[in-house]
Amino acid sequence: MSFDFTALLPEGTPAPANRWSGFPEFNFVGGHIDNATVPVDDLRAAMDRALAREGADIATYSLRSGPQGYRPLRDFVAEKLNRYAGIETTGDDILLTSGSLQAMDLVNTLLLEPGDTVIVEETNYGGTFSKLRAMGVKMVPVALDADGMRMDALETALNDLAAQGIRPKYIFTIATVHNPTGTILPLDRRHRMLELAKAHSVPIFEDECYSDIVWANERPPALRALDDSGMVIHIGTFSKTVGPALRVGYINADWPVLGRLVALKKDAGSPALEQMMLAEYGIDRFDAHVRHCNAVLEGKLDALIDAVNEHFGTTVQFAKPPGGIFLWMKLPEGVTTPRLAAVAGAQGVAVNPGPDWSLEGDADRWIRICFANPPIETIRAGVAKLATICQAEFGVPEISGNVRR
Template structure:
């Protein structure tokens, strides 16, 4: 019984297997404006270690057990408390599911709701990982036009009404209302209410991605869409990635029991709950040092935003426009329409500057060639200043201005 033929795995994949992804290492610039990282120098490593020590001393033996499918209960209680305090949301800890950052939750929701061909509403430019997941799921993505106040309600309603008229009622509205990724604006209260009214009228659930909300360094807090909802149609994700560290992979989902029950099953059969070791550390740290840490972090990040904007003013001047976000980790650069920033991404990286071109965030997968997202979380102010100068020199050489 000899055969020894190599199995061709690509020929036996399931119909819903995602596409192949190359190993390709992420190339990072010295001036890394590409990814929305927090400041590495101010990570609360000592605080986390001390918090973990406390946690292990109190209940370390419970690491012998498989974690709760919704994640460590005391951390879910903290999330419930925090959402009440910061977002005016009334959420029972039983409605909270912990997971690997917010991405894992967004991915799960898309799996739970979206079949091939289902219509989904997003902002015209939004988080690229969510778009990738939607595309792999076969979603028919419709980007709604936005201005500095968020999604434009008239456009939103037109897009939905069109789809409903074609018997393609959208399955989901995905929005990042606060320090929108990548555009940087925050949706106004009025717009949030309008969005909720439209979604409610057409009976479309909303997934509110609020993962940057804790990073407000100026301006007034705007209530979560979830807090304004009377119909139970808003699901919500948040994260500790931006306030503690991405490497701890900890985010939270809030939603209706009908959806949470599916999350439980997904967790039960694919990993049995979130990392309890990290959860113990985050919980103890959140109960002690987190608020002070975020306060310090925001000072640093405001300075960096200010530096980036000041240097853009000095070097790009009237040749470009950019958003001035009241928080978050990035701004949205707009070059003249004739400019294609995709073309120079590689050259910029060779010169030391990483950024993500606008097309990466385009709901229609093609627009935005003259836009880029510039993150200011990772580098020092001095480096940011230098990096923007390098970028300006390159763009000038390229004849962009």
């Protein structure tokens, strides 16, 4: 007879997951990138050189580099932060993590307790919300516009909290290539955010997972680059530039914070091979690779926008983002995107419904479309199918591809 675990599980434990049955046919979720852009030959060569030289070091936890992670990759990250984000730092102040999700978890574990308050962009990475909710932390949302977080709204939020005697634990911002809106916060707003944060003694938690993916190949300095007080904690990843199956992210912060995060990281190290391969791949190849990816991804985005225009016409609203791997799009009145996502998902078209990504009042009109992974033909066919499904379910768009349905 089968042993019954249910009485042993804490209250509210969900049922077992369904077994995974493969990616959907039209996969517009999940933050995957373009398989064709993975620089396989250069990565193979890098991995082989690194293993030949230092392969025997896998016999020791964390190679020969200690708990902050593989020193050559820390130096690479420091150089990348300098070149790309204007941050003056060294490998001494980098903590390599198992993806940027672990970076988020470590920062949250260090700073947050149940009942604490944080400030977040109102529309945000879904994981930001779910992690904070799971920790019992209150989120004060701040509105965005076409340039990212609104500084007037941030000021109001900080003043309101101060009036209640609440000091929020941090301002969380995806300032450069925001998820999901793709916005890049202009330099003047960055200075203003630092001013406000300083005036209220609230640190800034800056997540720059997508910040290398910018069509113009240039961007304003990171908030951390503009601050000299150590009040900004900066995290990033290689997931969106080299590959998300590699589990390597990083944290850059001053030692009073970083040294405590090192102590909290009790996983016996992040993956050795992925750290060795990326370090050996090197920043010059990385530079050229990122420029190539950006050209490819902007082409895919343009194809997506063409398909959306063709199949949804003027019924949808969106702005072409300056970078990133998704389009954040508002569907016409009458459409509720959680239902659209469910119905479309059942037919092989996967999109993220707005409420997972936004605390806005009309979040359920929005969807997030990740366009990096599917080939252009698949993007076109998927958008056409999504429009057909939307029309069948909600009656809109009425006209698609210049054909009344």
